[in-house]
Amino acid sequence: MSVKVAMIGFGGVGQSFAEIVNEKQKELQQKYGLEVEIVAVSDVKKGAVYQSDGLNIPKLLDCVRRTGSLENYPETSQTIKGWSSLETIEQSNADVIIEVTYTDVKTGEPALTHCHRAFDTGKSVITTNKGPVALAYKELIEKAEDNEVFFGFEGTVMSGTPALRLPSETLAGNEIREIKGVLNGTTNYILTAMEEGMEFNQALEKAQALGYAEADPTSDLEGYDVRYKAAILSNHVFGVPLDPKDIFCAGITGLTAHDINEAAACDEKWKLLARIRQGNGVVTASVQPERIKNDDLLAGIMGATNAIVYECDLSGPIMLTGSGAGLKETGFSLLIDLIHCHKRKELSKT
Incomplete structure (x- = not known):
């Protein structure tokens, strides 16, 4: 059949x-x-x-x-x-x-x-x-x-990249306490380019030329795209509905080359991170740029690549990485x- x-x-x-x-x-x-x-x-x-x-x-x-x-x-x-x-x-x-x-x-x-x-x-x-x-x-x-x-x-x-099937099937039996991820390739590409010496506007123009960023990149740059993904993860993994409008959201447009260099001097990198936490039956979520240490699992995610980390009680942190876009x-x-x-x-x- x-x-x-x-x-x-x-x-x-x-x-x-x-x-x-x-x-x-x-x-x-x-x-x-x-x-x-x-x-x-x-x-x-x-x-x-x-x-x-x-x-x-x-x-x-x-x-x-x-x-x-x-x-x-x-x-x-x-x-x-x-x-x-x-x-x-x-x-x-x-x-x-x-x-x-x-x-x-x-x-x-x-x-x-x-x-x-x-x-x-x-x-x-x-x-x-x-x-x-x-x-x-x-x-x-x-x-x-x-x-x-x-x-x-x-x-x-x-x-x-099977970010939803992994927790529901492969990680079954774990209690997942937190999900954090680099879930937008456009913003991650721009931040990587800025680490390599570009100004924000230069990096954005290159991302658009390569097809990573739309002509109107607002949804990516302001974190709105990731906010919807955070709502999906809360619903699917934790079984708790979050209205996207209720998720704190800040984008990367305020970051400067000075911010990037200041973080690098402290062995840190800026990443636009989604975080969804579960505790005492309550789920909270945020989307915002964060400075993370270079030994963080997500610090090595460069260019237009995406990655997600599931913090599990039995298996410890499990990271899945791959392309977050592409036809x-x-x-x-x-x-x-x-x-x-x-x-x-x-x-x-x-």
Whole structure:
């Protein structure tokens, strides 16, 4: 039996996921008994195409990359074009909705509505969008459970680096007392460049030229991106909902070359850190620049790399490091969740 997938959003991440599925088809079948069929794609700018017996992935990617549109995808008697995202969710024969739209993190839309509609129609959801998970974690988890479907969001914190699956599975049995991390590659790249002698504005311009920073880098520089990730970690690891607005947040825009040099003279480095602490049934979180000693586990995390440390009562501190961004890495995070979705479905049959 194949897993039928509908993709809502088909930008760089969605296309990378399709590319990975196409490359790994034989391996997925042999290792996991997983055959993936992409039956639908709906993108607000590129259009939509649905074929109940599965789309041809190479033709799909070629069409989008040549023309920027799905309008010229070759049609058969079963092809339907032009569905909206909600029509695709409701009317396609997909088992799993891959939700990778451009979403307003402050409202969670349109991804939040897409998640609700998919669960309402008995479909699983896998997303890389932070907004819905940070803003409506408990509601969405409960709705997925009530409808006996899967909700995957591994890519929301560290892209293809499994920062969420590690504590829930590999570290099971530990009491995790604190989570701290460098969870934004843009700011870490800038701080590393400043350590190497650049001024803040120079480092930002270089980060933008390399594609690490957006044209409007406010969300990264002011720590807002990390604040949403901290809310997700609190929800998922500690089971305690934190409203992102209630998490203390300060960015790196106030740091100067003098600050960086002063820290270096004391064998310290500046890092933009997320901290989520649990104690006496209370969870607190903060996002802010901190001076840490050079022998701290996170001090050696340089450039656009991300890292997270779980302070555990039994195993001690466990650090996971990897890319926190990138199209292929984020596409891989979708595959991680899809494999686990498939495994869970197979287990339920036994």
